[in-house]
Amino acid sequence: MIFSEGLNKNFKIYKKPPGFIQSLKSLFYREYQEKQAVDSFDIHIPKGKIVGLLGPNGAGKTTLMKMFTGIIIPSSGSLKVLGYTPSKRERVFRKKIALVMGHKSQLWWDLPAMDSFNLLKRYYEISNEDFKQRVDELSELLNVKHILNIHVRKLSLGERMKVELMSSLLHKPEVIFLDEPTIGLDLIAQKNIRDFLIQYHKKTGTTILITSHYMADIDALCSELILIINGSKRFDGSIKQFENLLGSEKIVNFSFSKPIEVKNGIWPQFKANWNHDKTQVELSIPEKQMREVSQKILSEYPVCDFNTDKMPIERVMKKLLENPELAGPYQ
Secondary structure (H helix, E strand, C coil), rough: CCEEEEEEEEEEEEECCCCHHHHHCCCCCCCEEEEEEEEEEEEEEEEEEEEEEECCCCCCCCHHHHHHCCCCCCCEEEEEEEEEEEEECHHHHHCEEEEEEECCCCCCCCCEHHHHHHHHHHHHHHHHHHHHHHHHHHHHHHHHHHHHHHHHCCCCCHHHHHHHHHHHCCCCCCCEEEEECCCCCCCHHHHHHHHHHHHHHHHHEEEEEEEECHHHHHHHHEEEEEEEECCEEEEEEHHHHHHHHHHHEEEEEECCCCCCCCCCCHHHHEEEECCCCCEEEEEEEEEEHHHHHHHHHHCCCCCCEEEEEEHHHHHHHHHHHHHHHCCCCCC
16 A cells, blocks of 8 residues: 655755855855655555654654655655555546645635635546535535635634545545644644544545644554654554553552652652642553552552553653654664
């Protein structure tokens, strides 16, 4: 479905010297430096998967998305999507994919969304019958029937994102590339987009590759994820494997009926996060010590409530971004 081997992308960046004289000289002689955005990237995503592509700003995520869709050409390496070479931009290939970028719009700002849909209908050569059916299905799933004839510039950000998604799915793409689809949206709008994507995937089995800085998107949507740091792949596996990258620690939250003295006892041994009045604490405890530590706290302190949870994916991500070497070299 999506396959790459030894994929590289280098950009030539112009080094502009300071000062007027140096700027004049640069008209005749320019100095450039090479920046490697993607470094020997291998990927294999089978049909029907929802895969998250994670990494800090500047890691190479959007560059990868643009190579996968043929917007930019790789410097070297091999890349196939649906058996096609994306950089050739064959019409039959473009009709089988969709790219949604949260910070860019493909809809005409001063036209109603429905007018843009009709233009896309002609571009993708969708029959009248199929077009009507798709518009009805998608507008119902996204709950946007009432806004299709309103100018796009008058829609809220959440509404615009919904009609952006709808426009990208009119031609029934086999692969959907989503580059930060929930960026800038409020919590309710983010959840609405996630719920739609879950329903759409269950109904169609479409392959989806998504980048997002919101870990709630990744946790809710993805079965697998890929971590990229400085253009290199550092992890490729399941969500559970990712959560266990830092070891099998569990998060335990205790609530107490009175403030606790934190300088003594068991607390200094673990990563403890206390609330302001020392009546609640969150501990990161190795799974092997869970039973022993919990029993000790329950017997020695006035616990009124407690619960356990897995290591949140955003916390694993934060630690790996702060210390990339914790991920180790990708094997």
